[in-house]
Amino acid sequence: MLILSTDRRTNGPTDRRTNGPTGKKVLPPLTQGLPALVDGAFQYGLSDINLPKIPTQPIGYDDALQILKIMGGKPVPNALHIGDWKGGLNITYRFGPGFNSANVHKKLRLVVNNVMKTKIIYNVIGILDGSVEEDRYVILGNHRDAWGLGAMDAASGTTALLEVARLFGRIHSDTDWRPRRTVVFASWTGEEMGLIGSTEWVEEHIHLLSQKAVAYINVDTCIKGPFLSPDASPTLMAILREVTQYISFRNTTLLNEWIKHQDQISGVVKILGSGSDQAAFAFFAGIPAINIMFKFDKKKYPISGYPAYHTGYETLYLVNKFIDPDFSLHKTCTQLLGVLLHAISGSILLPYRIDELANRVLIDYKYIYKMNANHEKFGAKYDIYGDNKPLIDMLEKSLAAFVSAANDWTEMIRHLDINNPLLVRRANDAMMGVERAFIRPEGLHERPEIKNLLYAPFKYNKYSTVVFPGMLDLMRQISITQRGDVSKVPQLRQSLRRHISDIAIALRSATNLLNTHPL
Ligand SMILES: [Zn+2]
Structure with missing residues (x-):
C-alpha cells in the first residue's frame, strides 16, 4: 500500500486531499488510441489492461503526522542525492521500516471507499459556423468536472468559457455577425480522471481535426493568482503577445504587466505543457495550442501549487475573499480568451509565426x-x-x-x-x-x-x-x-x-x- 501525504511546507490545509497517481493523467485505459463510443465499438476489458495494482491513498498532513512521528529506523539525513526527504513537520523524520520500539505493536488499518465503475460521460460542444471558412475550426475548451466544488480548478476557466460563448452568441443573434472561421466551444468532462473527455473527442474526430482545426485554446484554472503565465505552441506566441496589447489591465496594458512580471514566472513564454485538455490536440493531433492561466507570485510563495488545489476549500468564498475579490482577474481572463478567439478565427491570413x-x-x-x-x-x-x-x-x-x-x-x-x-x-x-x-x-x-x-x-x-x-x-x-x-x-x-x-x-x-x- 502506498500512502501519500501533503506537507506543511506547502501551506496547504491540514486535511488537504490531493489526487494521487492512481487518479490523474492515466489516459483512457479501456480505449487507448481509440474513441470511446457508446454504440458498441470495441473496448478492452478491465482484465486486458495493466491498471496500477498498488492501492494508493492520499491523506492530509495532520493524519500523516500521527504515522510519521512514531516511525522507527535511522533518521533521514539533511541532504540526500535524491532530493530533500524531510518535510515541514516538527518531528525527526525516519526511514523505517516499521514503527519505533515503543510503538512496535501498532498496526495501520486503511479503509478505502473507492469503487470501480464504468460510466458514460458527456462533453458539451457549441458551434458557431464561420462566414467565409466554415470548414476551418478554432476551438476554445475547458473542463467542468472537479475534485470538489472546484471554484478555481476549473470554474475560474468555466466562467470565462461561458461568458465568451454568451458574448459570441449574443453578437451573432443581435447583428447576424459570424466569425470568418467556425468557432467551437467545448466543455470537457473527465479531465481530472486523465484528460478523458477531450482525448476521446480528439480520437473520435481525429481526421476532421487534423485537416480542419486551426488552433485549440485551453483554459483550465484560469486564476491561480495575479500574473499572466500562459504556455503555447511557438507558432501562436506572436498572436498571444499581440492581443494582450489591446486589453487594459491595472492602468496599463496586459502586455506591459505580463512583461513586467515575467521574471517571476519563467522569463520567456513556456512551450505548451501537458497538464490539461490541450494535450490531445497538441501532442496527439499536432494542432497548435495555447493554454491561458494567471499564476500566483512564486517569489512570495515558493510552493508548487496553490494551497487549496483539489481540496474542499476551493469555494466561492475563497475566490471572493482572497483570490480575486473584485473579479477583475476573471474579467481579464475572459477578455483575453475572447480577443484571442476573435483574432484567430477572424484574421485573413492565419496569425501563425x-x-x-x-x-x-x-x-x-x-x-x-x-x-x-x-x-x-x-x-x-x-x-x-x-x-x-x-x-x-x-x-x-x-x-x-x-x-x-x-x-x-x-x-x-x-x-x-x-x-x-x-x-x-x-x-x-x-x-x-x-x-x-x-x-x-x-x-x-x-x-x-x-x-x-x-x-x-x-x-x-x-x-x-x-x-x-x-x-x-x-x-x-x-x-x-x-x-x-x-x-x-x-x-x-x-x-x-x-x-x-x-x-x-x-x-x-x-x-x-x-x-x-x-x-
Ligand atoms: Zn483542472
Missing part, C-alpha cells in the same frame, strides 16, 4: 542537446555526438534548412496579396501543415499517446516540455539502462538512431511544405 516556431526549436535544441543534456533535470548522460555523428549532422542540417525556409516564408507572406482568396487559402494550408508534419503515427518510443516529434513533455519530467522529446527520452533511457540491464542497450541505440532520422525527415517534410508551395 512559422519562423518563431523554427527559431525557438533551434534555440531549445542548442540549449538542451549542446549544453544541458547531462544536467540533472534531463539526466541523459549519453554522448549523442560520438555515437551518432552522421545522423546528428543530418538532423542539424535539416533543422538549419527548416529555420531558413521558415524565415523566408515569413518575409514572403508579408507581401502576399490578401485580396486573392486562393493564394490566402494556399498559404494558410501550407502553414497548417507545418506542425502536423511532425506527427509520427506510432508515437514516441514507449509513448504511443504522444505522437509529436517536435515538442512534448519529457518522459522523465512531465512538467518540462522539450524539443525533440523522443530523442531525449531515449538518451536518458540508454544512460539508465547502461547502469542496469546492458543487454537492452543495443536495441535502444537502434531505436534512437531511427528516431533521430525520423525527426530529420519530418523537418525536411515541413521545409518542403514551405519551399514548394506555389505562392
